[in-house]
Amino acid sequence: MTNFRIGIDFGGSKIEIAAVPPKGRPWLRRRVPTPASYPAAIAAIMNLVRNVETRIGAKPSVGVCVPGRTDQATGLVRSRNCLDGRPLRRDLCNALEREVRVANDGNCFALSEAVDGAGRGARVVFGAVLGTGCSAGVVVDGRLLIGRNGLAGEWAHIPFPFDPPHEPPARRCWCGRLGCLETVISGTALAVDCDGPGARGAAAVAERAAAGDRPAQAALDRHVRSLARALAGVINLLDPDVIVLGGGMSNMDHLYARLPALIAQHVFGNVCATPVRRPVHGDSSGVRGAAWLWPGEPEPAGAVPCPAAEPSPRMGAQRQPRRDRRPRS
Numbered sequence: 052m053t054n055f056r057i058g059i060d061f062g063g064s065k066i067e068i069a070a071v072p073p074k075g076r077p078w079l080r081r082r083v084p085t086p087a088s089y090p091a092a093i094a095a096i097m098n099l100v101r102n103v104e105t106r107i108g109a110k111p112s113v114g115v116c117v118p119g120r121t122d123q124a125t126g127l128v129r130s131r132n133c134l135d136g137r138p139l140r141r142d143l144c145n146a147l148e149r150e151v152r153v154a155n156d157g158n159c160f161a162l163s164e165a166v167d168g169a170g171r172g173a174r175v176v177f178g179a180v181l182g183t184g185c186s187a188g189v190v191v192d193g194r195l196l197i198g199r200n201g202l203a204g205e206w207a208h209i210p211f212p213f214d215p216p217h218e219p220p221a222r223r224c225w226c227g228r229l230g231c232l233e234t235v236i237s238g239t240a241l242a243v244d245c246d247g248p249g250a251r252g253a254a255a256v257a258e259r260a261a262a263g264d265r266p267a268q269a270a271l272d273r274h275v276r277s278l279a280r281a282l283a284g285v286i287n288l289l290d291p292d293v294i295v296l297g298g299g300m301s302n303m304d305h306l307y308a309r310l311p312a313l314i315a316q317h318v319f320g321n322v323c324a325t326p327v328r329r330p331v332h333g334d335s336s337g338v339r340g341a342a343w344l345w346p347g348e349p350e351p352a353g354a355v356p357c358p359a360a361e362p363s364p365r366m367g368a369q370r371q372p373r374r375d376r377r378p379r380s
């Protein structure tokens with residue numbers, strides 16, 4: 052029997068599960084709509100896992116990709132969906148009667164591409180997901196870097212290096228801080244820069260630019276220059292062997308053509324050989340990265356043990372007041 056891992060991608064509109072073999076494509080992929088309530092979501096995950104286990108005749112490891120981060124101290128998830136304020140990992144450990152690992156979408160993307168994607172063979176991989184919002188992850192020697200506070204890869208909320216005489220004032224981020232990278236380099240930020248507050252269609256901006264629309268071309272130019280400055284900071288700090296872009300904006304060809312030279316203008320020494328690559332696995336990064344949270348090695352650096360299984364008469368009773376105004380990408 053193949054040594055499968057189970058990967059689950061908990062998205063805003065669907066939950067996807069797959070059995071991921073050591074090599075090859077994810078298997079037994081199945082999607083169900085994301086329930087509105089937390090108990091229903093736990094039940095949906097249990098049913099999906101049981102179904103896969105029946106098909107493969109084994110009880111494999113389970114990893115879960117979620118659009119939000121888990122507080123290392125409390126174990127509670129911060130997200131805009133029904134997981135917000137809930138102890139997801141503890142409840143899944145109890146429900147599935149095994150250790151379960153949980154990571155956000157940026158981390159799962161980076162891990163998926165590092166294992167056998169665009170970052171395969173590289174020691175240090177920085178994966179950046181650029182979509183409605185943005186998120187990122189760092190993988191070192193095939194293992195996800197989590198960090199003392201669980202914040203490794205929280206690139207989106209680093210302050211953008213504004214150049215005040217030439218740029219508009221910083222915007223307030225959904226996290227509450229001013230001028231986070233996400234407010235400048237995400238797809239939403241591109242759309243707002245081009246079309247004003249409330250705009251959300253980054254793909255439409257790119258289409259108009261390709262058709263010759265001057266304002267759209269200027270917005271794309273400002274965006275790629277800003278993204279280059281944001282990535283130059285990553286290189287000065289981490290100097291990864293490869294940068295892989297994911298999310299909807301990773302389809303934009305001009306990023307790969309322009310970023311290397313623009314990044315070099317902002318790194319220390321003005322020379323940069325870091326490749327910026329397209330993703331290999333696309334929409335599969337959630338289930339693949341979640342599955343690879345179990346590499347068959349020791350816990351990822353900085354990981355905390357799974358809470359002890361215990362009776363949970365009311366799953367997620369420790370719900371906390373919501374602090375977020377909108378979810379991560």
Ligand SMILES: [Zn+2]
Pocket residue numbers: 207208224225226227228231233
């Ligand atoms: Zn922020």
